[in-house]
Amino acid sequence: MKYPIGIQSFNLIREGGYAYVDKTDLVYRLVTEGRIYFLSRPRRFGKSLLLSTLKYYFLGRKDLFKGLAIDELETEWLEYPVFHFSFASSNYTQPGTLDTVINKQLSDYEKVYGRDPELHDYALRLKDLVRAAHEKTGRRAVVLIDEYDKPMLDVLELDYHVTDSTGNRVSLEDYNRNVLKGFYGVFKDADEDLQFVFLTGVTKFSQVSVFSGFNQPDDISLQRRYEALCGITKEELLTVFDSSIKELSEDLGISTEETVARLTKKYDGYHFGAKMIDIFNPFSILNCLNTFEFRDFWFSSGTPGYLMRLLARNDEHINELVGRYYDATQFVDYKANSEQPLPMIYQSGYLTIKDFDMKWNTYLLDFPNEEVRTGFITMIASGYFKQEVTSKSWIIDVSHALRKGDTEKVENYMTSLLSSVSYRMQRKENPMECERYFQYTFYLIIQMIGFYNATVEKETSEGRIDCVIECPEYVYVIEFKLDGSAEEALQQIETKGYAQPYAADPRQVIAIGINFSSEKGTIDGFELRKVEQ
Secondary structure (H helix, E strand, O other): OOOOOOOOHHHHHHOOHHHOOOOOOHHHHHHOOOOEEEEEEEOOOOOOHHHHHHHHHHOOOHHOOOOOHHHHHHOOOOOOOOOEEEEOOOOOOOOOOHHHHHHHHHHHHHHHHHOOOOOOOHHHHHHHHHHHHHOOOOOOEEEEOOOOHHHHHHHOOOOOOOOOOOOOOEEEEHHHHHHHHHHHHHHHHHHHEEEEEEEEEOOOOOHOOOOOOOOOEEEOOOOOOOOOOOOOOOHHHHHHHHHHHHHHHHHHOOOHHHHHHHHHHHOOOEEEOOOOOOOEEEHHHHHHHHOOOOOOOHOOOOOHHHHHHHHHHOOHHHHHHOEEEEEEOOOOOOOOOOOOOOHHHOOOOOOOOEEEEEOOOOOEEEEOOOOHHHHHHHHHHHHHHOOOOOOHHHHHHHHHHHHOHHHHHHHHHHHHHHHHHHHHHHHHOOHHHHHHHHHHHHHHHHOOOOOOOOEEEEEEOOOEEEEEEOOEEEEEEEEEOOOOOOHHHHHHHHHOOOOOOHHHOOEEEEEEEEEOOOOOOOEEEEEEEEEOO
């Protein structure tokens, strides 16, 4: 099977015989039921391919859609003038880049439909273009805009400045936003000349009025009908890639069922609406099936700089954001400031919907899958612990020690890792703040060693276990204390019967009590006891 890795053009995929997941039934619904849309999805999730599909549909290329769902739905196949703008490929941290990109794309279309030399404003030029196209072809124009928000995201929270047309010194973020606001505002005045408008991006900047200049688009980002518009569903994976999964399972030497389970754990878990349709990351799935390797393809392809800047300036820790229910307005509508990172984390794909409470109309947010959880936690931990050795190396070392039951090495690795946290603890005079950093520290550690089945605050009939780590031959029941004693932690495990659920387990159960000293900034007590079964 040929995998369209790096190919975002619908015509190249169809003409080249590449694998294609048919979404054209949803495309037909879009074009027949509405006119102006906005869709938010994470990077590398198929937004560009969707726009390319729409482009060739409106160009009337019936030949490219032969055998697809829309082939039986569409009967006219009319050709419309299509204006396809993309902001995806450029870096907008340099002043003048946005102007160059817009001017170049407008100029290319003006070669076809003509240009009024007296018009210099981008919005007026675009308005004149769609009017001329309407007059020339007799059909209204289609405008498709890919990654509409990238010129703003590239400079978000950066202290870059530029001189605007009035001679005033403004931030590059404000400059780019104002240019785009004017450019997109043409859609309101040009309404009579427009057949269809579709914008895609990572975020929805509704709070900063980018869309205020034209009729509000139909935001389908969380609409039930379009949850599966981008990405790969479980059904699509098992049908379109059936032979590929069998090849992968044969290469791994495991059953197809186990292979699907591994793919699900690693790359599934995205949800984009209340129907909770499971969506696999298309970029990672294609690369995995192509290479026969379970790597962090999507995460390794690049972490957005804007997200790292927001996280660095925000006072909320990731453990305080995940695993909680939110009203949709708290994470869908985005307000660009460092005090509210949640919408950006969600819309960028690092958190996703994991449950929907219909009674309260709230959504549970958490990591979508193993790829994102391990990558995101490792990235955060690398900056938090300030280690010379990479966090991934630490994870490998401590995971091997846990697998072998070498608790002495586990203690040494944890002590070494925690030695760099002391300054964070010592500067917190407020005991509650010190406790907060302590909880965050051990949350990161537990999530980092989640290579095995690690459970945080596991519920029992007697209370909550701080952490349980299940390895092939060992089960570790761990209790943490801050400025207490390791013996006290061990006593709590015994008194509360935290190891009781594993009484019949054939694996060796080891109870571990760990005390952390806020004064020393590292482990100040590590005691273990093998539990008799």
